[in-house]
Amino acid sequence: MTSLQPKAKRGGNPVGFETHDHAHCIGTAISAADTLCEQKALRLTPVRRKTLEILLQEHRAIGAYEMLDHLREAGFGSQPPVAYRALEFLVANGLAHKIERLNAFIACTHPGATHSPAFMICRLCQSVAEARSTHIGGSFIDAADAVGFQIEQTVIEAEGVCPACTQEAKA
Amino acid sequence: MTSLQPKAKRGGNPVGFETHDHAHCIGTAISAADTLCEQKALRLTPVRRKTLEILLQEHRAIGAYEMLDHLREAGFGSQPPVAYRALEFLVANGLAHKIERLNAFIACTHPGATHSPAFMICRLCQSVAEARSTHIGGSFIDAADAVGFQIEQTVIEAEGVCPACTQEAKA
DNA sequence: TTATATATGTGATAACATAACATTTAGTCA
Protein backbone atom coordinates (compact mmCIF):
# COMPACT_ATOMS: atom_id res chain seq x y z
CA MET A 1 0.00 0.00 0.00
CA THR A 2 1.51 3.31 -1.00
CA SER A 3 0.94 6.74 0.41
CA LEU A 4 -0.91 8.29 -2.45
CA GLN A 5 -4.53 8.76 -1.65
CA PRO A 6 -6.96 11.50 -2.51
CA LYS A 7 -6.99 14.25 0.02
CA ALA A 8 -9.98 14.24 2.30
CA LYS A 9 -12.25 17.23 2.19
CA ARG A 10 -12.09 19.44 5.21
CA GLY A 11 -14.59 18.83 7.95
CA GLY A 12 -16.21 21.53 10.01
CA ASN A 13 -15.80 24.55 7.77
CA PRO A 14 -17.03 24.15 4.24
CA VAL A 15 -14.28 26.51 3.17
CA GLY A 16 -12.70 25.74 -0.19
CA PHE A 17 -9.17 24.42 -0.32
CA GLU A 18 -6.96 27.22 -1.52
CA THR A 19 -3.27 26.77 -2.12
CA HIS A 20 -2.10 30.21 -1.16
CA ASP A 21 -4.00 30.31 2.10
CA HIS A 22 -2.93 26.83 2.94
CA ALA A 23 0.73 27.52 2.30
CA HIS A 24 0.37 30.50 4.55
CA CYS A 25 -1.26 28.48 7.31
CA ILE A 26 1.53 25.92 7.09
CA GLY A 27 4.15 28.60 7.35
CA THR A 28 2.44 30.11 10.35
CA ALA A 29 2.17 26.76 12.08
CA ILE A 30 5.81 25.94 11.49
CA SER A 31 6.85 29.30 12.85
CA ALA A 32 4.73 28.71 15.91
CA ALA A 33 6.36 25.32 16.36
CA ASP A 34 9.82 26.89 16.05
CA THR A 35 8.98 29.44 18.69
CA LEU A 36 7.49 26.87 21.01
CA CYS A 37 10.48 24.55 20.68
CA GLU A 38 12.89 27.38 21.30
CA GLN A 39 11.02 28.39 24.42
CA LYS A 40 10.94 24.88 25.78
CA ALA A 41 14.46 24.01 24.64
CA LEU A 42 13.14 21.25 22.41
CA ARG A 43 14.92 20.23 19.26
CA LEU A 44 12.77 20.45 16.17
CA THR A 45 15.17 18.35 14.14
CA PRO A 46 14.90 17.84 10.36
CA VAL A 47 12.83 14.63 10.57
CA ARG A 48 10.54 16.11 13.18
CA ARG A 49 10.10 19.30 11.24
CA LYS A 50 9.45 17.43 8.04
CA THR A 51 6.94 15.21 9.81
CA LEU A 52 5.07 18.25 11.07
CA GLU A 53 5.18 19.81 7.61
CA ILE A 54 3.67 16.69 6.10
CA LEU A 55 0.88 16.63 8.65
CA LEU A 56 0.14 20.27 7.97
CA GLN A 57 0.38 19.80 4.22
CA GLU A 58 -2.01 16.85 4.21
CA HIS A 59 -4.38 18.57 6.59
CA ARG A 60 -5.95 15.30 7.63
CA ALA A 61 -5.22 12.34 9.84
CA ILE A 62 -2.56 10.08 8.39
CA GLY A 63 -1.19 6.78 9.59
CA ALA A 64 2.37 6.19 10.70
CA TYR A 65 3.17 4.06 7.67
CA GLU A 66 1.87 6.63 5.26
CA MET A 67 4.01 9.17 7.06
CA LEU A 68 6.91 6.78 6.70
CA ASP A 69 6.41 6.70 2.93
CA HIS A 70 6.60 10.48 2.81
CA LEU A 71 9.68 10.57 5.01
CA ARG A 72 11.44 7.98 2.91
CA GLU A 73 10.69 10.01 -0.22
CA ALA A 74 12.18 12.99 1.57
CA GLY A 75 15.40 11.10 2.15
CA PHE A 76 14.97 10.02 5.75
CA GLY A 77 15.15 6.51 7.16
CA SER A 78 12.62 4.02 5.93
CA GLN A 79 11.90 1.91 8.98
CA PRO A 80 8.81 2.31 11.20
CA PRO A 81 10.59 3.74 14.24
CA VAL A 82 11.61 6.76 12.16
CA ALA A 83 7.99 7.77 11.75
CA TYR A 84 6.82 6.67 15.18
CA ARG A 85 9.55 8.56 16.98
CA ALA A 86 8.94 11.78 15.14
CA LEU A 87 5.21 11.50 15.69
CA GLU A 88 5.73 10.67 19.34
CA PHE A 89 7.79 13.83 19.74
CA LEU A 90 5.13 15.98 18.12
CA VAL A 91 2.32 14.43 20.15
CA ALA A 92 4.26 14.67 23.41
CA ASN A 93 4.80 18.34 22.81
CA GLY A 94 1.33 19.24 21.69
CA LEU A 95 2.19 19.85 18.05
CA ALA A 96 0.13 16.92 16.85
CA HIS A 97 -2.49 14.54 18.17
CA LYS A 98 -3.19 10.88 17.76
CA ILE A 99 -6.71 9.99 16.70
CA GLU A 100 -7.18 6.71 18.56
CA ARG A 101 -10.21 5.72 16.58
CA LEU A 102 -8.23 5.87 13.35
CA ASN A 103 -4.78 4.92 14.58
CA ALA A 104 -3.66 8.04 12.80
CA PHE A 105 -2.10 11.40 13.49
CA ILE A 106 -3.04 14.98 12.76
CA ALA A 107 -1.39 18.36 13.24
CA CYS A 108 -2.69 20.36 16.15
CA THR A 109 -4.71 23.34 15.00
CA HIS A 110 -3.78 25.51 17.95
CA PRO A 111 -0.49 24.43 19.47
CA GLY A 112 0.83 26.17 22.52
CA ALA A 113 -2.60 26.50 24.07
CA THR A 114 -3.00 23.98 26.85
CA HIS A 115 -5.92 21.90 25.85
CA SER A 116 -7.42 18.46 26.04
CA PRO A 117 -8.47 18.23 22.44
CA ALA A 118 -11.71 16.82 21.07
CA PHE A 119 -12.19 15.62 17.52
CA MET A 120 -14.97 15.10 15.04
CA ILE A 121 -14.33 12.37 12.50
CA CYS A 122 -16.43 12.17 9.34
CA ARG A 123 -17.06 8.55 8.46
CA LEU A 124 -17.85 9.48 4.84
CA CYS A 125 -14.94 11.71 3.81
CA GLN A 126 -12.55 10.80 6.65
CA SER A 127 -11.97 14.44 7.49
CA VAL A 128 -11.08 15.22 11.07
CA ALA A 129 -11.80 18.52 12.78
CA GLU A 130 -10.49 19.59 16.15
CA ALA A 131 -13.27 21.11 18.24
CA ARG A 132 -12.73 24.70 19.31
CA SER A 133 -14.24 24.51 22.76
CA THR A 134 -11.71 24.34 25.56
CA HIS A 135 -13.94 22.72 28.15
CA ILE A 136 -15.42 19.80 26.27
CA GLY A 137 -14.33 17.36 28.89
CA GLY A 138 -15.76 19.43 31.75
CA SER A 139 -18.47 17.10 32.99
CA PHE A 140 -16.17 14.14 32.54
CA ILE A 141 -13.57 15.75 34.74
CA ASP A 142 -16.26 16.38 37.33
CA ALA A 143 -17.40 12.75 37.17
CA ALA A 144 -13.82 11.55 37.59
CA ASP A 145 -13.25 13.88 40.53
CA ALA A 146 -16.38 12.51 42.17
CA VAL A 147 -14.91 9.01 42.31
CA GLY A 148 -11.36 10.11 43.06
CA PHE A 149 -9.86 9.30 39.68
CA GLN A 150 -6.89 11.47 38.72
CA ILE A 151 -7.14 12.29 35.03
CA GLU A 152 -3.87 12.78 33.20
CA GLN A 153 -4.98 12.63 29.58
CA THR A 154 -8.26 12.38 27.76
CA VAL A 155 -9.33 10.90 24.45
CA ILE A 156 -12.48 12.57 23.18
CA GLU A 157 -13.53 11.68 19.67
CA ALA A 158 -16.86 11.67 17.86
CA GLU A 159 -17.57 9.74 14.71
CA GLY A 160 -20.36 10.93 12.46
CA VAL A 161 -21.04 12.99 9.36
CA CYS A 162 -19.51 16.38 8.70
CA PRO A 163 -21.58 19.35 7.46
CA ALA A 164 -20.31 19.06 3.89
CA CYS A 165 -21.19 15.38 3.61
CA THR A 166 -24.56 15.98 5.23
CA GLN A 167 -25.26 18.55 2.49
CA GLU A 168 -24.21 16.12 -0.20
CA ALA A 169 -26.40 13.40 1.23
CA LYS A 170 -29.41 15.71 1.03
CA ALA A 171 -28.74 16.68 -2.59
CA MET B 1 1.96 -14.90 24.43
CA THR B 2 -0.64 -16.81 26.39
CA SER B 3 -3.77 -15.57 28.04
CA LEU B 4 -2.75 -16.07 31.62
CA GLN B 5 -2.10 -12.80 33.31
CA PRO B 6 -2.85 -11.63 36.82
CA LYS B 7 -6.24 -10.04 37.10
CA ALA B 8 -6.18 -6.30 37.35
CA LYS B 9 -7.56 -4.76 40.50
CA ARG B 10 -10.89 -3.07 40.10
CA GLY B 11 -10.82 0.63 39.53
CA GLY B 12 -13.35 3.04 40.91
CA ASN B 13 -14.76 1.09 43.85
CA PRO B 14 -12.23 -0.30 46.28
CA VAL B 15 -14.62 -3.18 46.89
CA GLY B 16 -12.99 -6.54 47.53
CA PHE B 17 -13.20 -9.22 44.89
CA GLU B 18 -15.68 -11.75 46.15
CA THR B 19 -16.47 -14.91 44.25
CA HIS B 20 -20.08 -15.26 45.19
CA ASP B 21 -21.00 -11.66 44.41
CA HIS B 22 -19.11 -11.76 41.17
CA ALA B 23 -20.75 -14.98 40.05
CA HIS B 24 -24.07 -13.38 40.80
CA CYS B 25 -23.25 -10.25 38.85
CA ILE B 26 -22.21 -12.37 35.88
CA GLY B 27 -25.44 -14.30 36.02
CA THR B 28 -27.46 -11.14 36.17
CA ALA B 29 -25.62 -9.64 33.23
CA ILE B 30 -26.08 -12.74 31.12
CA SER B 31 -29.78 -12.80 31.89
CA ALA B 32 -30.02 -9.16 30.92
CA ALA B 33 -28.24 -9.95 27.66
CA ASP B 34 -30.63 -12.82 26.97
CA THR B 35 -33.61 -10.58 27.53
CA LEU B 36 -32.19 -7.82 25.38
CA CYS B 37 -31.39 -10.19 22.52
CA GLU B 38 -34.82 -11.73 22.66
CA GLN B 39 -36.45 -8.34 22.53
CA LYS B 40 -34.36 -7.21 19.58
CA ALA B 41 -34.47 -10.56 17.81
CA LEU B 42 -30.72 -10.90 18.05
CA ARG B 43 -29.00 -14.26 18.25
CA LEU B 44 -26.81 -14.68 21.29
CA THR B 45 -25.11 -17.75 19.87
CA PRO B 46 -22.71 -19.97 21.84
CA VAL B 47 -19.53 -18.12 20.80
CA ARG B 48 -21.10 -14.76 21.45
CA ARG B 49 -22.44 -15.82 24.82
CA LYS B 50 -19.13 -17.35 25.80
CA THR B 51 -17.34 -14.19 24.72
CA LEU B 52 -19.60 -12.11 26.91
CA GLU B 53 -19.13 -14.51 29.80
CA ILE B 54 -15.38 -14.23 29.50
CA LEU B 55 -15.53 -10.44 29.49
CA LEU B 56 -17.74 -10.49 32.56
CA GLN B 57 -15.58 -13.09 34.29
CA GLU B 58 -12.38 -11.16 33.69
CA HIS B 59 -13.98 -7.91 34.67
CA ARG B 60 -11.34 -5.89 32.86
CA ALA B 61 -10.43 -4.86 29.34
CA ILE B 62 -8.98 -7.72 27.36
CA GLY B 63 -7.54 -7.82 23.87
CA ALA B 64 -9.01 -9.77 20.98
CA TYR B 65 -6.16 -12.25 20.95
CA GLU B 66 -6.42 -12.95 24.64
CA MET B 67 -10.12 -13.52 24.06
CA LEU B 68 -9.23 -15.82 21.22
CA ASP B 69 -7.08 -17.90 23.58
CA HIS B 70 -10.02 -18.30 25.92
CA LEU B 71 -12.38 -19.20 23.09
CA ARG B 72 -9.99 -21.77 21.72
CA GLU B 73 -9.71 -23.35 25.15
CA ALA B 74 -13.49 -23.45 25.24
CA GLY B 75 -13.55 -25.40 22.00
CA PHE B 76 -14.35 -22.68 19.52
CA GLY B 77 -12.41 -21.74 16.42
CA SER B 78 -8.89 -20.51 16.87
CA GLN B 79 -8.52 -17.89 14.16
CA PRO B 80 -8.73 -14.14 14.84
CA PRO B 81 -12.06 -13.55 13.07
CA VAL B 82 -13.75 -15.81 15.61
CA ALA B 83 -12.93 -13.38 18.39
CA TYR B 84 -13.34 -10.22 16.36
CA ARG B 85 -16.76 -11.19 15.07
CA ALA B 86 -18.10 -12.09 18.48
CA LEU B 87 -16.72 -8.89 19.97
CA GLU B 88 -18.11 -6.87 17.09
CA PHE B 89 -21.55 -8.30 17.76
CA LEU B 90 -21.39 -7.46 21.45
CA VAL B 91 -20.13 -3.94 20.80
CA ALA B 92 -22.69 -3.29 18.07
CA ASN B 93 -25.46 -4.25 20.43
CA GLY B 94 -24.26 -2.41 23.48
CA LEU B 95 -23.25 -5.46 25.48
CA ALA B 96 -19.58 -4.56 25.40
CA HIS B 97 -17.39 -1.61 24.53
CA LYS B 98 -14.07 -1.18 22.85
CA ILE B 99 -11.50 0.84 24.75
CA GLU B 100 -9.71 2.54 21.86
CA ARG B 101 -6.80 3.63 23.94
CA LEU B 102 -6.04 0.02 24.84
CA ASN B 103 -7.26 -1.77 21.74
CA ALA B 104 -9.21 -3.92 24.13
CA PHE B 105 -12.75 -4.81 25.03
CA ILE B 106 -14.79 -4.74 28.20
CA ALA B 107 -18.30 -5.83 29.16
CA CYS B 108 -20.81 -3.03 29.45
CA THR B 109 -21.75 -2.38 33.05
CA HIS B 110 -25.28 -1.27 32.26
CA PRO B 111 -26.46 -2.72 28.96
CA GLY B 112 -29.85 -1.83 27.66
CA ALA B 113 -29.60 1.76 28.78
CA THR B 114 -28.92 3.98 25.83
CA HIS B 115 -25.66 5.62 26.62
CA SER B 116 -22.52 7.04 25.12
CA PRO B 117 -20.11 5.51 27.54
CA ALA B 118 -17.09 7.15 29.13
CA PHE B 119 -14.18 5.29 30.66
CA MET B 120 -11.45 5.87 33.18
CA ILE B 121 -8.30 3.85 32.59
CA CYS B 122 -5.74 3.44 35.35
CA ARG B 123 -2.26 3.48 33.89
CA LEU B 124 -0.86 1.73 36.97
CA CYS B 125 -3.18 -1.24 37.49
CA GLN B 126 -4.83 -1.24 34.04
CA SER B 127 -8.28 -1.27 35.56
CA VAL B 128 -11.03 0.32 33.53
CA ALA B 129 -14.16 1.83 35.01
CA GLU B 130 -17.19 2.96 33.08
CA ALA B 131 -18.37 6.34 34.30
CA ARG B 132 -21.88 6.46 35.68
CA SER B 133 -22.93 9.84 34.38
CA THR B 134 -25.21 9.71 31.37
CA HIS B 135 -24.43 13.13 29.99
CA ILE B 136 -20.65 13.19 29.98
CA GLY B 137 -20.51 14.14 26.36
CA GLY B 138 -23.00 16.97 26.74
CA SER B 139 -20.81 19.93 25.92
CA PHE B 140 -19.17 17.99 23.13
CA ILE B 141 -22.54 17.31 21.55
CA ASP B 142 -23.33 21.01 21.82
CA ALA B 143 -20.03 21.94 20.18
CA ALA B 144 -20.70 19.50 17.35
CA ASP B 145 -24.22 20.84 16.86
CA ALA B 146 -22.81 24.32 16.61
CA VAL B 147 -20.75 23.43 13.56
CA GLY B 148 -23.35 21.13 12.03
CA PHE B 149 -21.57 17.86 12.70
CA GLN B 150 -23.88 14.87 13.13
CA ILE B 151 -22.51 12.68 15.92
CA GLU B 152 -23.18 8.98 15.62
CA GLN B 153 -20.79 7.55 18.17
CA THR B 154 -18.41 8.95 20.73
CA VAL B 155 -15.18 7.74 22.24
CA ILE B 156 -14.60 9.27 25.64
CA GLU B 157 -11.72 7.89 27.63
CA ALA B 158 -9.51 9.27 30.37
CA GLU B 159 -6.14 7.85 31.32
CA GLY B 160 -4.86 8.47 34.79
CA VAL B 161 -4.62 6.94 38.22
CA CYS B 162 -7.50 5.20 39.99
CA PRO B 163 -8.35 5.88 43.65
CA ALA B 164 -6.83 2.61 44.87
CA CYS B 165 -3.50 3.27 43.14
CA THR B 166 -3.49 6.85 44.35
CA GLN B 167 -3.79 5.53 47.91
CA GLU B 168 -0.98 3.09 47.38
CA ALA B 169 1.25 5.79 45.96
CA LYS B 170 0.73 7.87 49.10
CA ALA B 171 1.55 4.97 51.42
C1' DT C 1 -38.26 -28.95 1.88
C1' DT C 2 -36.05 -25.77 -0.44
C1' DA C 3 -34.40 -21.18 -0.54
C1' DT C 4 -32.22 -17.52 1.74
C1' DA C 5 -29.82 -15.22 5.04
C1' DT C 6 -26.84 -15.50 8.84
C1' DA C 7 -23.13 -17.38 11.35
C1' DT C 8 -18.86 -20.02 11.80
C1' DG C 9 -14.21 -22.01 10.61
C1' DT C 10 -9.92 -21.40 8.44
C1' DG C 11 -5.85 -19.78 5.86
C1' DA C 12 -3.62 -15.94 4.40
C1' DT C 13 -2.23 -11.38 4.82
C1' DA C 14 -2.59 -6.51 5.95
C1' DA C 15 -1.94 -2.80 9.15
C1' DC C 16 -0.11 -0.96 13.32
C1' DA C 17 3.63 -0.77 16.78
C1' DT C 18 7.87 -1.61 19.58
C1' DA C 19 12.37 -3.89 21.30
C1' DA C 20 17.08 -3.92 20.84
C1' DC C 21 21.25 -2.35 19.39
C1' DA C 22 24.66 0.12 16.42
C1' DT C 23 25.90 4.64 14.79
C1' DT C 24 25.84 9.45 14.49
C1' DT C 25 25.14 14.05 16.03
C1' DA C 26 24.70 17.84 19.42
C1' DG C 27 25.86 19.83 23.62
C1' DT C 28 29.06 20.09 27.74
C1' DC C 29 32.98 20.88 30.01
C1' DA C 30 37.84 19.76 31.51
Next chain:
DNA sequence: TGACTAAATGTTATGTTATCACATATATAA
Protein backbone atom coordinates in the same frame (compact mmCIF):
# COMPACT_ATOMS: atom_id res chain seq x y z
C1' DT D 1 40.22 21.58 21.22
C1' DG D 2 39.26 17.11 22.48
C1' DA D 3 37.01 13.78 25.42
C1' DC D 4 32.80 12.90 27.44
C1' DT D 5 27.84 12.50 27.65
C1' DA D 6 23.23 12.64 26.25
C1' DA D 7 20.08 12.69 22.64
C1' DA D 8 18.68 11.46 18.17
C1' DT D 9 18.77 8.49 14.15
C1' DG D 10 19.15 4.23 11.34
C1' DT D 11 18.27 -0.54 10.92
C1' DT D 12 17.06 -5.41 11.90
C1' DA D 13 13.88 -8.11 13.76
C1' DT D 14 9.73 -9.15 15.83
C1' DG D 15 5.41 -8.45 18.25
C1' DT D 16 0.55 -7.05 18.19
C1' DT D 17 -3.83 -5.86 16.24
C1' DA D 18 -7.16 -6.41 12.51
C1' DT D 19 -9.30 -7.77 8.09
C1' DC D 20 -10.11 -10.27 3.58
C1' DA D 21 -11.73 -14.10 1.16
C1' DC D 22 -13.87 -18.20 0.76
C1' DA D 23 -15.69 -22.69 2.27
C1' DT D 24 -18.96 -24.82 5.35
C1' DA D 25 -22.64 -25.10 8.49
C1' DT D 26 -26.78 -23.60 10.79
C1' DA D 27 -31.06 -21.11 11.41
C1' DT D 28 -35.23 -18.94 9.64
C1' DA D 29 -38.70 -18.13 6.29
C1' DA D 30 -41.45 -19.35 2.36
